[in-house]
Amino acid sequence: MKIQEKYSLKNLNTFGVDVSAKYFAEVKDVDDLKYAIEFAKINHFEILFLGGGSNILFTEDFGGLVIKLNLKGISEEFLNENEVLVTAKAGENWHEFVQFCLSENYGGLENLSLIPGNVGTSPMQNIGAYGTEIKDTFVKCKVLNIQTLEIEEFNKEECGFGYRDSIFKGEVRGKCVILEVTFKLSTKNHQIKTEYGAIKNELDKLGIENPTIQDVSRAVISIRQSKLPDPQILGNAGSFFKNPTIPLQQFTEVQNSYPQMPNYPNGEMVKIPAGWLIEQCGWKGKQVGNVASHELQALVIVNKTGNATGKEIYDFSTMIIESVKDKFGIGLEREVNIV
Ligand SMILES: Cc1cc2nc3c(=O)[nH]c(=O)nc-3n(C[C@H](O)[C@H](O)[C@H](O)COP(=O)(O)OP(=O)(O)OC[C@H]3O[C@@H](n4cnc5c(N)ncnc54)[C@H](O)[C@@H]3O)c2cc1C
Numbered sequence: 001m002k003i004q005e006k007y008s009l010k011n012l013n014t015f016g017v018d019v020s021a022k023y024f025a026e027v028k029d030v031d032d033l034k035y036a037i038e039f040a041k042i043n044h045f046e047i048l049f050l051g052g053g054s055n056i057l058f059t060e061d062f063g064g065l066v067i068k069l070n071l072k073g074i075s076e077e078f079l080n081e082n083e084v085l086v087t088a089k090a091g092e093n094w095h096e097f098v099q100f101c102l103s104e105n106y107g108g109l110e111n112l113s114l115i116p117g118n119v120g121t122s123p124m125q126n127i128g129a130y131g132t133e134i135k136d137t138f139v140k141c142k143v144l145n146i147q148t149l150e151i152e153e154f155n156k157e158e159c160g161f162g163y164r165d166s167i168f169k170g171e172v173r174g175k176c177v178i179l180e181v182t183f184k185l186s187t188k189n190h191q192i193k194t195e196y197g198a199i200k201n202e203l204d205k206l207g208i209e210n211p212t213i214q215d216v217s218r219a220v221i222s223i224r225q226s227k228l229p230d231p232q233i234l235g236n237a238g239s240f241f242k243n244p245t246i247p248l249q250q251f252t253e254v255q256n257s258y259p260q261m262p263n264y265p266n267g268e269m270v271k272i273p274a275g276w277l278i279e280q281c282g283w284k285g286k287q288v289g290n291v292a293s294h295e296l297q298a299l300v301i302v303n304k305t306g307n308a309t310g311k312e313i314y315d316f317s318t319m320i321i322e323s324v325k326d327k328f329g330i331g332l333e334r335e336v337n338i339v
Pocket of ligand 1: 014048049050051052053054055056069090115116117118119120121122124125126127128129168176177178179228229230231236237238239337
């Protein structure tokens, strides 16, 4: 494994921001990874782990060591005639992993088709889409403790999964690196989830009444391709903000002024679609310099000209946060990791 100097990260982040790492290493196994971590420790360099670069915004060059995780491999262990444990190493591409599971007729991940990024990052923010989150099938993950260089295991409860959240974004952030993730999937009698979003409509269009897990995946892919910009063509990191959850009482007050506000009550809290709030503030499709809010989905910030700096994208997101706060009194939180 080579540690390279002044390495461009432009092709390694889906925003396509032109920044570089002072040092860069691509690791293919745990020994490489330990070596790279030791190198950083000896030289007192900050470490940044990189998967597919689809949930990160670099606002400046990175002055330490970027470690790109390229550990590969998938293994299976049948539990009984209905269930299988499937383990994938951190560097496996998420969508290719989902497609592998579908090719083996393993059910549970089909609604998460076409989410960019790698398997090793999926627990970080408990990736989710179309009524499913990885916590629904997650069993455990192996991590390397950066301090001790020992391998440890986290089960589902220990991961503290929440909406786009986990212990890896909080308490143990920067203390460990995820090496592999294990999911429990069905081998037959799959639970088909079509009630969320436009999946049912999409299947109706195709004349499919009794969808298979493969049909659900195709429907999800088709919907995503029609709604979300392809980062290969237009730099972006998907949803830039989380959907805010506010107390019921605050919601009732705001709703008096905006009765048409979409909302998803959950006990004493109410979730509001961030995209709607941003759109109401006039941001949908709006461009400032090299950056814009996407014309089909206000929640997605795009590198419109391909020449945006991370700082410009960050400042654009701050303008959105401020105008949503001014108009609705609701704070937006960035989903994307800022570096
Ligand atoms: C077009 C588009 C659509 C998207 N749609 C969705 C969606 O529907 N649902 C959803 O949840 N997300 C979505 N995302 C966001 C993104 O795909 C996910 O967050 C994904 O899990 C990021 O994976 P990555 O490997 O690219 O992470 P990276 O961007 O490489 O890393 C993200 C963060 O995790 C850290 N990290 C990376 N790997 C590890 C590891 N192995 N151990 C510890 N830390 C690590 C990094 O340091 C960084 O802080 C979308 C993004 C895009 C571009």
